[in-house]
Amino acid sequence: MSSRDLILARVRRALADVPRDDTPYDQAFARPYLREHGHRSVAETVDLLAENLADYRALVHRCTAGELAATIARLLAERGSAAVCVPTGLDPAWLAATEVTRVPDSAANTPAELDRVDSVVTACAVAVAETGTIVLDGSVDQGRRRITLVPDHHICVVRVPDQVVSSVPQGLERLDPARPLTWISGPSATSDIELDRVEGVHGPRTLEVVLVSGE
Amino acid sequence: MPAFPKAAHEAVHNQTLRGNLRHATHTIRAKRANAVAEVSDWAELREAGKQIKDHTLRHLDRYLVQLEESVTAAGGTVHWAADADEANRIVTYLVKATGESEVVKVKSMATQEIGLNEALEAEGINAYETDLAELIVQLGKDRPSHILVPAIHRNRGEIREIFAREMSEWGRPAPEGLTDTPAELADAARLHLREKFLRAKVGVSGANFMVAETGTLVVVESEGNGRMCLTLPETLISVVGIEKIVPTWQDLEVFLQTLPRSSTAERMNPYTSTWTGTTDEDGPRDFHLVLIDNGRTDTLADEVGRQALRCIRCSACLNVCPVYERAGGHAYGSVYPGPIGAILSPQLRGTGSEIDASLPYASSLCGACYDVCPVAIDIPEVLVHLRERVVQGGAVTREGAKVVVKPAKGHAAERAAMRAARWAFSRPGALRAGQRVASRTRRFHPRTLPGPGKAWSGTRALPPVPAEPFRDWWQRTGGGKLPQGGKDTSK
Numbered sequence: 001m002s003s004r005d006l007i008l009a010r011v012r013r014a015l016a017d018v019p020r021d022d023t024p025y026d027q028a029f030a031r032p033y034l035r036e037h038g039h040r041s042v043a044e045t046v047d048l049l050a051e052n053l054a055d056y057r058a059l060v061h062r063c064t065a066g067e068l069a070a071t072i073a074r075l076l077a078e079r080g081s082a083a084v085c086v087p088t089g090l091d092p093a094w095l096a097a098t099e100v101t102r103v104p105d106s107a108a109n110t111p112a113e114l115d116r117v118d119s120v121v122t123a124c125a126v127a128v129a130e131t132g133t134i135v136l137d138g139s140v141d142q143g144r145r146r147i148t149l150v151p152d153h154h155i156c157v158v159r160v161p162d163q164v165v166s167s168v169p170q171g172l173e174r175l176d177p178a179r180p181l182t183w184i185s186g187p188s189a190t191s192d193i194e195l196d197r198v199e200g201v202h203g204p205r206t207l208e209v210v211l212v213s214g215e
Numbered sequence: 216m217p218a219f220p221k222a223a224h225e226a227v228h229n230q231t232l233r234g235n236l237r238h239a240t241h242t243i244r245a246k247r248a249n250a251v252a253e254v255s256d257w258a259e260l261r262e263a264g265k266q267i268k269d270h271t272l273r274h275l276d277r278y279l280v281q282l283e284e285s286v287t288a289a290g291g292t293v294h295w296a297a298d299a300d301e302a303n304r305i306v307t308y309l310v311k312a313t314g315e316s317e318v319v320k321v322k323s324m325a326t327q328e329i330g331l332n333e334a335l336e337a338e339g340i341n342a343y344e345t346d347l348a349e350l351i352v353q354l355g356k357d358r359p360s361h362i363l364v365p366a367i368h369r370n371r372g373e374i375r376e377i378f379a380r381e382m383s384e385w386g387r388p389a390p391e392g393l394t395d396t397p398a399e400l401a402d403a404a405r406l407h408l409r410e411k412f413l414r415a416k417v418g419v420s421g422a423n424f425m426v427a428e429t430g431t432l433v434v435v436e437s438e439g440n441g442r443m444c445l446t447l448p449e450t451l452i453s454v455v456g457i458e459k460i461v462p463t464w465q466d467l468e469v470f471l472q473t474l475p476r477s478s479t480a481e482r483m484n485p486y487t488s489t490w491t492g493t494t495d496e497d498g499p500r501d502f503h504l505v506l507i508d509n510g511r512t513d514t515l516a517d518e519v520g521r522q523a524l525r526c527i528r529c530s531a532c533l534n535v536c537p538v539y540e541r542a543g544g545h546a547y548g549s550v551y552p553g554p555i556g557a558i559l560s561p562q563l564r565g566t567g568s569e570i571d572a573s574l575p576y577a578s579s580l581c582g583a584c585y586d587v588c589p590v591a592i593d594i595p596e597v598l599v600h601l602r603e604r605v606v607q608g609g610a611v612t613r614e615g616a617k618v619v620v621k622p623a624k625g626h627a628a629e630r631a632a633m634r635a636a637r638w639a640f641s642r643p644g645a646l647r648a649g650q651r652v653a654s655r656t657r658r659f660h661p662r663t664l665p666g667p668g669k670a671w672s673g674t675r676a677l678p679p680v681p682a683e684p685f686r687d688w689w690q691r692t693g694g695g696k697l698p699q700g701g702k703d704t705s706k
């Protein structure tokens with residue numbers, strides 16, 4: 001017998017006492033928990049996102065669409081970045097105000113090459129206000145998972161309010177499980193040494209989130 | 216492995232260990248209470264988590280087959296391992312097939328459970344732990360002592376020592392003049408491990424959840440070492456217990472709310488990765504899922520004990536346990552310490568060995584573990600059930616077959632205690648609603664832990680179990696101590 005059949009047979013034997021039950025899963029039990037916690041206006045939801053991101057040590061900036069290029073240019077300059085990784089589908093206008101060397105996201109980039117890149121600029125798929133989380137789904141304006149991991153500085157642009165949801169259940173609804181997803185709540189962190197929190201062990205030590213509003 | 220009381224006896228005399236543990240568990244405990252209080256529907260989320268997991272376990276065969284289909288359809292390969300040896304053989308074979316002799320690892324309890332690192336090493340393959348705490352444990356040639364913070368028993372001075380002494384053996388040495396500030400230590404780990412990540416061709420992970428409907432795996436973490444191992448290598452091998460399934464994508468909405476708050480007391484952990492098979496030119500080209508039984512189906516066969524398989528390894532029960540706080544994780548003689556370890560290990564491994572027979576006694580039955588558990592596992596109920604098995608023997612399932620185990624030797628005293636306990640259980644009128652096991656049975660073991668626990672509790676001023684439920688007493692008095700400073704280290 002293969003181990004597959006062995007394990008499945010053991011499972012069936014182990015469940016001999018359990019009455020057969022063919023209730024469809026969505027009717028098997030109720031989900032009385034909340035779809036979101038509290039009632040907030042759209043503006044309040046965005047404020048909550050900003051607050052929770054900042055609480056987890058992300059640096060939060062707000063600007064209008066017209067100011068975005070200047071904002072990104074300023075953040076890269078303040079950081080002294082010499083090279084920035086850019087997803088292939090990122091709106092070129094976002095980087096129109098900076099001269100920093102572009103490194104296009106490509107399967108050919110080795111991890112060691114990415115390690116020499118200072119910053120990365122991406123969009124996101126959705127942001128969850130209640131937990132202060134941004135989610136990347138690998139779309140062309142977000143790039144491969146590793147480009148937001150290896151460089152030490154990540155600038156993530158969130159279009160508000162349309163990319164912001166209140167809660168985890170609402171966030172999951174918007175996401176496609178077939179895509180590789182990365183949920184990010186603040187910069188990389190550890191509390192493994194005497195429970196003292198230290199930012200940035202392996203992922204980016206600095207996460208900057210730009211909440212961009214308007215056209 | 217010595218029985219729990221003996222191991223704990225040594226631990227309670229280790230001042231550093233006890234100080235570290237008390238600080239850590241109290242800190243996390245206080246923070247967790249705040250994180251949970253933020254969510255007004257906690258009780259409903261907890262109930263839903265319980266129901267989802269119970270439903271999955273009751274139809275586990277169906278969901279395993281569905282998971283296999285969806286993972287395969289998404290480009291992954293599924294392997295089945297009946298026990299630890301088989302799992303190790305499969306992983307070793309897969310690594311060898313890549314031609315590589317080193318792998319990077321994400322912290323995973325399942326691979327610790329099966330002793331994967333040792334098995335790989337025996338075949339000439341180096342497995343590097345990349346979680347900071349696991350690195351500390353690995354470099355220190357030590358064992359993990361907590362589910363979430365495995366190096367909780369080490370303080371910064373010891374960690375500096377270990378890094379300075381050992382790092383050069385494994386790769387990039389620790390920087391000259393390394394001090395013991397956590398930031399510098401973390402930085403040393405970053406540099407040391409980065410060179411391994413960047414050249415790694417094979418990653419090995421576990422998973423927190425597997426979604427049957429979509430074939431999606433989920434890893435929840437903080438440091439980014441998980442993301443490194445999951446996305447940089449060409450081959451990814453995930454070793455996961457068969458109980459980690461949830462039926463649908465939507466189910467994650469429950470656990471992604473309860474797990475981080477219960478475990479690190481955060482609204483959300485810094486990183487969560489989900490992947491479904493392989494993705495073109497993003498992440499590993501090859502994905503292997505190794506599903507392990509290793510005692511889980513035997514546990515499933517136990518009508519009372521099977522609820523332990525609901526566990527999502529949040530570690531909340533460790534941090535509230537008065538016994539764990541004093542004894543530390545090593546005393547449990549298994550990768551699963553604390554209250555969950557006390558019910559899981561004797562079920563996964565059977566109660567044949569001295570340590571496993573003693574684990575059901577490694578508890579004061581105060582009920583705090585049940586109160587915090589985000590999937591409502593009634594740990595005290597299972598403990599009492601397992602005590603009965605130890606002292607009475609009886610029919611159990613081992614490796615899929617029904618066997619009758621004999622009563623453990625040298626437990627005459629507990630046999631009497633358990634008979635007395637049954638007297639109380641068989642008279643429901645004697646039990647007041649809302650009381651938990653501790654107060655129900657307290658007359659039988661009022662001041663010391665019974666049987667094998669006696670030696671242990673004899674060395675400790677275990678709080679006497681009062682007439683009020685111990686749980687209430689614990690809450691009221693903070694465990695008989697003045698409240699701690701409650702330093703919030705997250706800010």
Ligand code: SF4
Nearest residue numbers: 526527529530532588
């Ligand atoms: S038993 Fe419950 S509280 Fe303990 S680790 Fe498992 S899920 Fe968490």
